[in-house]
Amino acid sequence: MVEDEFNALVEPLRRELVVHCYRMMGSIHDAEEQVQETYIRAWRAFHGFERRSSVRTWLYKIATNTCLTALQSRTRRPVPTGLGQPAADPRGPLEARLEIDWLEPLPDAMIWAEGSSDPAEVVITKDSVRLAYIAALQLLTAQQRAVIILREVLQWRAQEVADALDLSVASVNSSLQRARAHLAGIDAETLPPIDPSDERTATLIKDFADAFEQYDVTKIVSLLADDAIWEMPPFLGWYQGAENIGALISNHCPADGPGDQLITFTWANGAPVLALYMRSSDGSHRAFQLQQLTIGDGLVQHVECYFDTRLFAAFGLPDVYPAD
The missing domain is CATH 3.10.450.50 (Nuclear Transport Factor 2; Chain: A,)
Incomplete structure (x- = not known):
């Protein structure tokens, strides 16, 4: 059955798609919502999937554009230090801002529940979901965010990113350059990944x-x-x-x-x-x-x-x- 074939192809990728959408959205709840929408869109388009690219590449393209559409109606998810105000007085009153959609954490159990046999892969993955990096991504435009994730986290070529986002290669390179400039300070301050066994x-x-x-x-x-x-x-x-x-x-x-x-x-x-x-x-x-x-x-x-x-x-x- 076509449905069984579809599920067999896409379900093994659900965990990594949640992580990808989390990098884009800054929220585990939004990420799960966008993965569900990705699967709906993928199912509708499955009859036309000619397998010129891998299923993974095809799904990442759909997921990225699904997130970009969602971000048109959503604000960035900040942390308090990202709002630009100076440090507060610890003896002063607390001011809650419930109307702000704040950055959310991503449970490790949703990323590495099955572990990895490649230590280098684990380090890279941890680096790409560390909170400081996710918070910095929220300071980028949605397009810059998509480009730097596809180019530097997923290691796509510029032409592949351009094709996925319906952009020119020049636009991709320009967005990447601006995103790198924004993230340069964060990368310089990165602490090494925590070793739970230490x-x-x-x-x-x-x-x-x-x-x-x-x-x-x-x-x-x-x-x-x-x-x-x-x-x-x-x-x-x-x-x-x-x-x-x-x-x-x-x-x-x-x-x-x-x-x-x-x-x-x-x-x-x-x-x-x-x-x-x-x-x-x-x-x-x-x-x-x-x-x-x-x-x-x-x-x-x-x-x-x-x-x-x-x-x-x-x-x-x-x-x-x-x-x-």
């Missing part, structure tokens, strides 16, 4: 989680780099400096003491994530925030703290911390 890193992650569970702000501060950055969409402000971050937690965290916060571990964008559950009035611990850690030189360099608790479901995490 004992020093594992200890740091555990100590950071323990410090929150004990509500030990002094310990938290000691595990942060002196110039660490903390940002927490949907709140507009971002904060820099270990001491300032400590003041932020002391002034605004609803925990009162040890046991108010419980943590479980997961990963996103190749980085560790602490899923934090806060004690509620009925004594249960409920989903509160996800803390995505950037680690370097044995310290936490950056924390992207997501307060959208709907993300817990994307990570396969419960709304309530399981009772013992």
Whole structure:
């Protein structure tokens, strides 16, 4: 049957298409939506697919153009540090901007659930989905974003990109040059991928989680780099400096003491994530925030703290911390 043939060809590519659409859209929810639309468009066009290119190339072309269409009616997904305002006062009020569509993390389980036998491939893949890179892509125009992903992540030739996007090669090269200029600063600051098996890193992650569970702000501060950055969409402000971050937690965290916060571990964008559950009035611990850690030189360099608790479901995490 034609439907069986179609499914056999396209389903093995679903995971990588989700990642591709995530790079374009900056949201796991938008990415899944666009992959579904990609499959609908591919099914409608399947009778005319002459296999002059591979199924993978054909689907990536459809997916890229599907995302470009969607981006015509969507705004960029920023992080607070990408909005251009200076660091905020950790003792000041918090201003939430719920109307902004913020950048979302991508669970590692949706990328590498089956692993890879090629270590070099894993490094490249992690590099192409690291949060700083995805955030920088959001500063590009949709066309620049598509071009640099196709050219530098997927390693397509300029003519292939031009054919896929209905552009001239000159337009492709111009978009690539501008995109590279925007991303140059990000690439220069890239930290090496985190190795989950590294004992020093594992200890740091555990100590950071323990410090929150004990509500030990002094310990938290000691595990942060002196110039660490903390940002927490949907709140507009971002904060820099270990001491300032400590003041932020002391002034605004609803925990009162040890046991108010419980943590479980997961990963996103190749980085560790602490899923934090806060004690509620009925004594249960409920989903509160996800803390995505950037680690370097044995310290936490950056924390992207997501307060959208709907993300817990994307990570396969419960709304309530399981009772013992």
